[in-house]
Amino acid sequence: MATELGPTPVKPASGTPEVHHGPKGVGEDNRILSQGKWASWLLAPTIVALGVVIVYPIISAIVMSFQKDAGLDPVTGLFTAGGPAGIQNYVNWLGQQCAAPGGGTVACPPGTLGGQFWTATGTTFLFTVITVAFETVLGFWMAMIMARTFKGRGLVRAAVLVPWAIPTAVTAQLWLFMFDFNGIINKLFNASILWTGSEWPAKWAVIIADTWKTTPFMALLILAGLQMIPAEVYEASKVDGASAWQRFRLITLPLVKPALMVAILFRTLDALRMFDLPYILTGGANNTTTLSILVINQIRQGFNSAAALSTITFLIIFLVAFIFVRFLGANVVEQSGATGKGKK
Amino acid sequence: MTTTAASTGLRAEQDKGRKTAQNREKWASVRTYISAAVILIWCLAPAYWMVVTAFREVGFTYDTTPWPTHVTLDNFITAFDTSFGNRFGQALLNSIIIGVTVTVISLIIGVFAAYALARLNFRFKYLVLGFILGASMFPGVALITPLFQLFTNIGWMGTYQALIIPNISFVLPLTVYTLTSFFREMPWELEESARVDGCTQGQAFRKVIMPLAAPAIFTTAILAFISSWNEFLIASQLSNEATKPVTVAIASFAGAQPNQIPYTAIMAAGTIVTIPLVILVLVFQRKIVAGLTAGAVK
């Protein structure tokens, strides 16, 4: 059976290259048209669902972001609509400018949300890079173990999902409880660290909690990728005398890469929007305010300015995703090419 | 393992070689068990603490004895107690209804879309992919206000669909991308050969491709279900007493006194909420294992 199926998965797309990359003759054009019709039907539900729930709010936010926030009428003490703002909201965030008492703007003093934009951006990226790196490495390792055959594998697979199955709201409370000054973590390690009371411990607390919580996501996706590599491929390579490292580098990694890239891409997008964990653990103190926390704090102070911040966050994430897809090959379509991952 | 042993046996010309191989294998399996133990500890230790706390008397919430002390069932009773208006049982049911609906619908829709993206050739493919990906980039916290206004306008506040539809949209991008990436790896020539054998394209997809894609689909189902199960932000604003899911119910757990954080009851609720998921995974994990290899051998 190894001879029958062995070569197939290594170049899985090789069976249908002509559909994607063949010369475009007249017949091919017709085929594309009819496939396009099919595709439009198949994709319509997805696009409608995303359109209603995601695109509508995005458009609404973008419209709002060009409005001034309501200001107080000094005579009546009531808020009045702010009117059009142009790009002022965006300029204020990027330049960390706040309204000055006499009109115009000044550099935001400490204690305003406006003064936190760039630190929040930095914090968000720091959290993203560290947590996604940890989660990828740990997740890969866990998946490799779980893919092996051993007694109690089912137990391990179920156990791995436990951290993820606990709702984030509970997870955050749980870690807050454990990171307490008199909590179990300080007790176990005989330490007296003020976990939520100073900058780096607070950051590590968030990173540890997030890594614990979301590694299963990575592990599961990678495991599913590993499951799709037939055992025969490994057999063949073992017969050929490949070392464990060689097998990992030359077989496992390339074959799991599509699944891995999707996992990393979505974890990155999620991490860039991290909210609950730092919000409950530290309240954003000690430089743990992420962009999402900044957004929700700003929503309480002024919607339109918050809408501008959401749009900026959206653009930042978009940029990251673009770089990802463009330069790191996280694009599921490009990998389908005949020159696919086998050579990369 | 057995096949490996057999093939090694076939190759074995010298006893020496076989012995080292067996030793290496033994060592490998020891390492596997050690690694598995490490994984178990890392994943379960905090959860263990959750369970231990869940069984502790409220007055001893902050006890740090590493094993259960002052054991009581009170917290679970508190969690399910309906006298103060906690409807935890109903909330559990709501979460299951929402989770299952979201999972089923988003998988069906997602399979359609992924099939189109992986198998069909059409213009604007990149645009569609970009659109789907772009939909998961907007900060979730900023979606609430517009959605609230939208659902208020059409009278959907507090309904199940107001909770299900946003959740579908949240899990769809991941679903589509995951499935597309797996579909790309499918040996599609099997589909071709099935069609040669007289199957229609639909039959070929159902009978040949779906079983092959089982691990991917079950994995994606679990991802979708857990994501919906964990959703809090939208539900906290759009649900009402009758439709609120467990995450919202837990957040409204209150101590007997204002300001008091009822950690023990929260942990009890967390324990209860985790159990269905673990069962789900134990049931599904066989499917995940089965999947491709089993299907391909047939």
Added chain:
Amino acid sequence: MKTPRFLLPAATAGVLAISLTACGGGGGGGTTGGGSDAEANLDSRGPITYVQGKDNSNVVRPLIEKWNAAHPDEKVTFKEQTDQADQQHDDLVQNFQAKNADYDVASVDVVWTAEFAAKGWLQPLKDKMAVETEGMLEPTIEAGSYKGTLYAAPVSSDGGILYYRKDLVPEAPKTWAEMMEMCSIAKQNNIGCYSGQFKQYEGLTVNASEAINSAGGSVLNDEGKPNLNTPEAEEGLNNLVEAFKNGNIPAEAITYQEEESRRAFQEGKLLFLRNWPYVYNLATTEGSSQVKDVLGMAALPGKDGPGASSLGGHSAAISVYSDHKATALDFVKFLVEEEQQKFFATQGSLAPVLGALYEDQELVSKLPYLPVLKTSIENAVPRPVTPFYPAVTQAIQENAYAALKGEKPAKDALADMQKSIESAGAGS
């Protein structure tokens, strides 16, 4: 021409979105208040909804049952929010913004009143809609008012109490200086001296404002402008900064919210604790409490006498979008009647707003902290009453936290607070 067909649904959604934005109030918080909404439905009666956060000790439901039994045609439905103040706030904002007529009467935290009133969401409680405030403690009325008009009827109050160890301190300190002197007793007993709530969250605003107010300063002046560059404010904040520096406040207090500080005190690790009245019940009954029999209570220490507590509590406000305001008004009046106030106190340990109840023998025997609490509330200063409360509390928290951690001198922290609050008030 066929290819773009699959984009059609998306395009439709886009059009839908734009049209909804135009008529769905997508413009956000720019509601102009007063006007017609506040004039409408004043005499209308019918079923209403009462919205409140989590009913911790089951006081609201019995009261509503009582009301419903007496008013079968004007039944009240209880809409219970979560236990989290932030979520309650956001839920109210969402519903008011959507002009939801189902939120007739809402329980409003004292710090939200000004914001909601300025947004034009609350019915002014004057003229036809007036609520009798005779006999209510003055600071509670102040906290329910904005620009001299009552917008929310005080229903429950709350104030800080100084808990102390009777076995170690013979008599409670009256002033901050006295308390700091007594810290030597704590050192002899090898325990921490004083703590409040100093994590960066709302509780820090409470504690920092108390320090500033108790030293004779104030966060905002009478016109609602920040007033923090004063020697009094500096002295107040410095009291806390110094105490952190010399260890009178233990270092871990920088991570404390209410519960952590209560626990430290209950475990016998603190000599003095500033906290809310709820601690009394738990500290005297919880199995793990080490201070059951030695719990002393006093008013917060000030400069020369009792300090100025920050005021907590909730008020009942009527939405301008309510369809049945006459019923809503009657229900609000019902909530503040003595009988109901007493029920809140006995059943839910909620501090009443009627001064007379603090001398009620029956109540005092059940809640021995009432006399102390009365002093506390009478001397209380509402947290800054401003429609920009979220920005003001942010400014106080962030800068006070930096000062307590020794990252900048109190004076600079106050100057930054001043600038931040000025900027918030300047609008955009």
